[in-house]
Amino acid sequence: MQDKGISSAVVGRLPRYLRYLGDLKEKGIERVSSQELSRLMNVTASQIRQDLNNFGGFGQQGYGYNVDYLYKEIGKILGLDREYDFIIIGAGNLGRALGGYLNFERRGFIFRGIFDKNPELFGTEVRGVKISPISELDSFLKKNNIDIAVLTIPKTGALEVIDTLVDNGIKAIWNFAHVDLDVPEGVQVENVHLSDSLMKLSYNISRYADDNKNGDKD
Amino acid sequence: MQDKGISSAVVGRLPRYLRYLGDLKEKGIERVSSQELSRLMNVTASQIRQDLNNFGGFGQQGYGYNVDYLYKEIGKILGLDREYDFIIIGAGNLGRALGGYLNFERRGFIFRGIFDKNPELFGTEVRGVKISPISELDSFLKKNNIDIAVLTIPKTGALEVIDTLVDNGIKAIWNFAHVDLDVPEGVQVENVHLSDSLMKLSYNISRYADDNKNGDKD
DNA sequence: TAGATTGTTAATCGATTAACAATC
DNA sequence: TAGATTGTTAATCGATTAACAATC
Numbered sequence: 001m002q003d004k005g006i007s008s009a010v011v012g013r014l015p016r017y018l019r020y021l022g023d024l025k026e027k028g029i030e031r032v033s034s035q036e037l038s039r040l041m042n043v044t045a046s047q048i049r050q051d052l053n054n055f056g057g058f059g060q061q062g063y064g065y066n067v068d069y070l071y072k073e074i075g076k077i078l079g080l081d082r083e084y085d086f087i088i089i090g091a092g093n094l095g096r097a098l099g100g101y102l103n104f105e106r107r108g109f110i111f112r113g114i115f116d117k118n119p120e121l122f123g124t125e126v127r128g129v130k131i132s133p134i135s136e137l138d139s140f141l142k143k144n145n146i147d148i149a150v151l152t153i154p155k156t157g158a159l160e161v162i163d164t165l166v167d168n169g170i171k172a173i174w175n176f177a178h179v180d181l182d183v184p185e186g187v188q189v190e191n192v193h194l195s196d197s198l199m200k201l202s203y204n205i206s207r208y209a210d211d212n213k214n215g216d217k218d
Numbered sequence: 219m220q221d222k223g224i225s226s227a228v229v230g231r232l233p234r235y236l237r238y239l240g241d242l243k244e245k246g247i248e249r250v251s252s253q254e255l256s257r258l259m260n261v262t263a264s265q266i267r268q269d270l271n272n273f274g275g276f277g278q279q280g281y282g283y284n285v286d287y288l289y290k291e292i293g294k295i296l297g298l299d300r301e302y303d304f305i306i307i308g309a310g311n312l313g314r315a316l317g318g319y320l321n322f323e324r325r326g327f328i329f330r331g332i333f334d335k336n337p338e339l340f341g342t343e344v345r346g347v348k349i350s351p352i353s354e355l356d357s358f359l360k361k362n363n364i365d366i367a368v369l370t371i372p373k374t375g376a377l378e379v380i381d382t383l384v385d386n387g388i389k390a391i392w393n394f395a396h397v398d399l400d401v402p403e404g405v406q407v408e409n410v411h412l413s414d415s416l417m418k419l420s421y422n423i424s425r426y427a428d429d430n431k432n433g434d435k436d
Numbered sequence: 437t438a439g440a441t442t443g444t445t446a447a448t449c450g451a452t453t454a455a456c457a458a459t460c
Numbered sequence: 461t462a463g464a465t466t467g468t469t470a471a472t473c474g475a476t477t478a479a480c481a482a483t484c
Contacts, residue, residue: 006425007450007451008418009450009451009452010451011416011418011421011422012418014417015411015413015414015417015418016398016411016414018417019396019414033464033465033466034466035465040469044453044454045403045453045465046452046453046454046455047451047452047453048453049465049466049468050451050453050467050468052467053466053467053468057466057467059459059465059466059467060465060466061457061458061459061460061464061465061466061467061468062459062460062465062466063460063462063464063465064466065466075299077369077421078417078420078421078424079417079420079421079423079425080363080417080420082424084420085425089274092315093311093314093315093318093319094312094315094319095316096308096311096315097311097312098315098339098412100311101311101312101412103413104300104413104416107413107416107417107481108291108420109416109420114363116469147423148419148423153304157388168461170422171423171426172420172422173421174415174416178237178321186426186430188419188422188423188426190269190415190416190418190422191463192320192412192415193233194316194410195233195321195325196230196233196234196237197390197392197408197410198322198325198327198408199232199233199236199297199298199325200226200229200230200233200296200408201392201406201408202296202297202298202302202326202327202390203229203232203295203296203297203365204390204406204408205297205302205365205366205389205406206296206300207297207391207402208296208389208406210441212404218243225474225475227476228475239484241463251441251442252441252442253441262476262477262478263441263477264476264477264478264479265475265476265477267441267442267443267444268443268444268475268476268477270443271442271443271444275442275443277441277442277443278441278442278484279441279442279443279482279483279484280439280440280441280442280483280484281441281442281484282441282442283442284442307443406444423450436469
């Protein structure tokens with residue numbers, strides 16, 4: 001069912017479609033045309049139709065798309081029709097924030113463990129899960145089938161832990177550490193570089209300030 | 219100095235350049251050619267040269283780029299040669315995590331205030347900054363010159379607070395809420411949709427699983 | 437001077453938009 | 461049947477890569 005060469009631009013837009021369809025669903029709206037959706041989302045109707053048709057024909061001529069059906073299908077495409085077990089490496093503020101986030105559970109991402117090297121934290125709980133010493137990571141992974149590791153530790157720690165994760169067959173890494181990870185093919189990595197994001201913001205602030213100083217033209 | 223139509227693809231790559239140049243700097247390396255950097259970063263040398271030349275000629279034929287100089291220049295382009303005052307709306311785990319993050323301060327992002335609606339949190343401190351009731355946001359903004367608001371509250375709260383921010387001349391919003399914000403032109407918005415990011419990960423996990431079941435070809 | 441490497445133009449590739457025939 | 465809207469092909473636009481003359 002899933003084609004090979006879907007561009008990451010397309011994949012990147014799917015969660016947003018899902019969100020808008022969820023909103024429509026909640027409002028009790030049954031059907032939507034690509035044009036209506038395009039107005040709502042500020043994209044072209046053409047793009048919506050192209051994006052969806054990468055995965056199959058979910059609509060019906062003269063009718064549009066059934067909201068409920070399309071919502072479910074996009075969910076399936078995104079792999080949300082199953083559960084994923086995840087652990088968090090790094091029980092700092094960010095790690096605890098992500099561990100405590102209930103919405104992930106709703107989507108099928110199950111919080112299974114959290115590790116840190118700081119002994120003061122051992123035994124403390126995050127949403128019912130005890131913080132364990134990172135030295136126990138290897139044996140934990142051997143006993144439990146974990147899909148995703150969330151890295152919320154500094155750079156060096158992240159690089160140290162990678163081998164243990166990979167050797168134990170981790171499927172994916174959600175990387176909040178400020179490094180590019182080098183993993184074998186087949187291990188999925190999704191980076192969230194918060195400081196990069198913040199820099200894009202400062203770029204746009206100062207560019208806008210400059211524009212309004214010099215050119216005055218928009 | 220700053221041109222107008224720089225594509226966001228280019229801007230999005232600048233922080234990564236900065237990071238690699240910072241690493242080289244720390245290693246005491248003085249010069250780097252686009253080819254060396256390209257091997258390091260896993261991009262084409264051509265792209266590096268094209269990207270940089272959007273902003274000016276920072277290199278020298280036959281020599282390459284001076285690491286220190288290029289680092290500084292990219293910093294300037296990203297607007298990191300000044301300070302930004304920011305506040306956080308929402309003192310949950312994520313808000314506190316971001317408030318506690320020292321690296322932002324190092325880059326010139328100064329943590330000035332944090333607000334919440336939960337009375338139990340009022341007076342509690344996050345890195346020396348007292349959590350204030352959100353009802354005081356308006357008067358706070360009138361008294362203080364704040365550049366950036368970080369939204370770490372749920373959807374509805376985010377939408378409620380937008381007007382107050384915009385009316386008081388906020389320059390940018392770093393949005394962690396799971397909504398698209400509608401702000402006037404000139405107010406910069408950078409979205410960090412964590413659940414979208416997680417869905418991309420699950421997409422890739424299940425696509426990889428499917429590939430290895432059906433086709434067996436890579 | 438010869439070698440290296442940039443800055444920049446030209447070629448290619450991919451993604452987005454437009455158009456329209458198919459069809460509900 | 462007529463109207464609406466998809467699925468899909470074709471046209472356009474933009475971004476990436478290749479090539480090379482300029483120059484340090």
